Amino acid sequence: MTDYSSLLALVPLLPLFSALILLFSKLPKLWISIFAVGSVASVALISLFLNVIFWQQSDFVLTSSLGTWINLAQLNINFGLYLDPLSLVMITIVSGVGALIHLYSTGFMYQDSDFKRYFTYLNLFISAMLFLVLADNLLLLYLGWEGVGLCSYLLIGFWYQDRKNNLAANKAFLMTRIGDTAMAIGLFLLFTQLGTLDIQEIQIKAHAVWSLTNDNNNNTMASLCCLLLLGGAVGKSAQLPLQNWLPDAMAGPTPVSALIHAATMVTAGIYLIARNSQLFQLAPDVLYLVALIGTFTLLLGASAAMVQTDLKRILAYSTISQLGYMFLALGVGAGASAVFHLMTHAFFKALLFLAAGALIYSLHHEHNIFKMGGLLKKLPVVAVSFAIGCAALASLPFTAGFFSKELILAQVIASGHSGLWWAAILGAFFTAFYSARLFFVVFLGPTQLSPNAKPTKSMSLALVILSVLSLFGGIHPEGLKNLMPQLDTDGLSTLQHWLPILLPFIAISLAWWLFKTKRFGKPVPTFMQGVHQLVKSGWAFDHLYQTIFVSPFKYLCQVNKGDFIDLFYRLIEKTSGRLHMAFSQFQNGQLRRYNASLVIFCILAFAWFIRGELML
């Protein structure tokens, strides 16, 4: 086993070194591509190799330490890496999808003058993400967590000359920071309660400490820790109520949206909960909250995606909604299915984003889907891969998305939450509907813009590989089965079995009928306009937060412009100034006045000393 430790250590370090090389050197574009793509591709090969070695094993553990970070009496933190089935799946996704997106980016960003900066950030992101998923302690995980947040910020605001992009980057950074603060407090609390930050030790100690004091199957302290960790997960994975940064994060380059805001970074929250699943099982109430958050988010995202007109915003809302499915799965105790869906989602959503990027690349940065149309013949590779992506998103049978989503739905039923199941079914209907709408409008609608550039070879290659993965990638990673207790999914009724399979076809037929009768893109009837506007703005959460938080804060700032606290200090300063002015009157340069004050003082002092005698 020890032979592979050094191989494991290479996994997060290779992209880091590559990022450093790119940062401090001046290379031609070809060499930049070789370093950037090469480092991530070799990590992908390493993880593939590890997959082959640990094929179908569910209880292997591979560790590696890169040295000591903090060594205090109570607190020992190593740069320790920990590979088990869960993190193996994660590094395979991160490096595999990451390598394809790097490859794609060499074509997509070739014209950009900041080619090098782009790949530096991208490599740094991959490294931070790999640290996140491989960390054996929560502090190192938190380092990676903040690292991916930083790279997300840098890449959303990549085209920094446009103020809009900077604002979007700030929004993403600040919104996730709210969750991260909760998570940091959670880490402090875990450390004070359990005395360790090592993830495996936490799971064991949590069961030892909190199960013993367990009266009514719910421990307050365990729930509190889980809630705080959940806060971090909610922020990172764009769930209610911190979901509204993700649509704005589409301001970055499209491959970035594919990599960070669809396939990898936003799934960090799911990974965090799955990683601490044993801790979360001590707090069933919090798990139920996770399921509720996921359900509401998936409905919100799917409904908002149905009425968007911006290509990337549709995909962003779709991501929010798919992440909601993963949260739902985690919440009902189906961690393995959540991670399975995470994997298939990474394939097909990266594919959709990259195909969307190819469209945008070919059409002069046009984002409005109603200005596209009739592109099926002109961009066949893009069209076919987009169709495959949409099919997987809509979970048509035998695509990758089908297997994972059906599994989640079956597990929800098996856990006994039929209300949540109906909500998830409604969400699946919405999903199929907006996927079909998107595809019909963009590729089958009347021709409007004609593409002026073909996707480059590297872009097409990435699209083809991801298409294959989206079609055939629905292989459940067997190693995950120990993640959470398996639920019994045998007792499904006919309705529960067939409805999820038939529903996408119904939704697609409905979308086809609406498309044929040319209802898409028409102005909304007046009585619906209010609702349409509400849904289109993502249920007006931006407006809500503006009213509840931003406006009162700005008002308070306005009121406190003079700074209340400073008033006191300014009083001290003013008093001493006044006294200074008063006393400086005596120093007028007139010798006779100095003498007079001397004499007066002497007389007064004398009178003071002899006052006792005078009284007598």
Add this chain to the structure above:
Amino acid sequence: MIPISWVFLLSLSLFVIGLFGVLARRNLLFILISLELMLNAVVILFIAASRYHSASMANSDGQIMYLLILTLAASEIAVGLSLVVHMYRQHHHLDIDKLNKLRD
């Protein structure tokens, strides 16, 4: 023998006259003269007190003090007057209200 209170009165009036001179005169030379007057007022008091306390001159501290102060006054006036002469050569007047260049 003259009562000591008379000497006190004499010394006090001399001192006050000197003080008034120091405070009221503007000419530096007169201020120096007034200072001498104040010193002499103190000296008179020393001698009178010495005489009053020991008629047999057993304790002559006061008179020794007089000699000391006399020497001090002489050296002080020597320095002071030479400064006054220089000042007069520089400014052609001795008005201390105008000689305030060291202020600020």
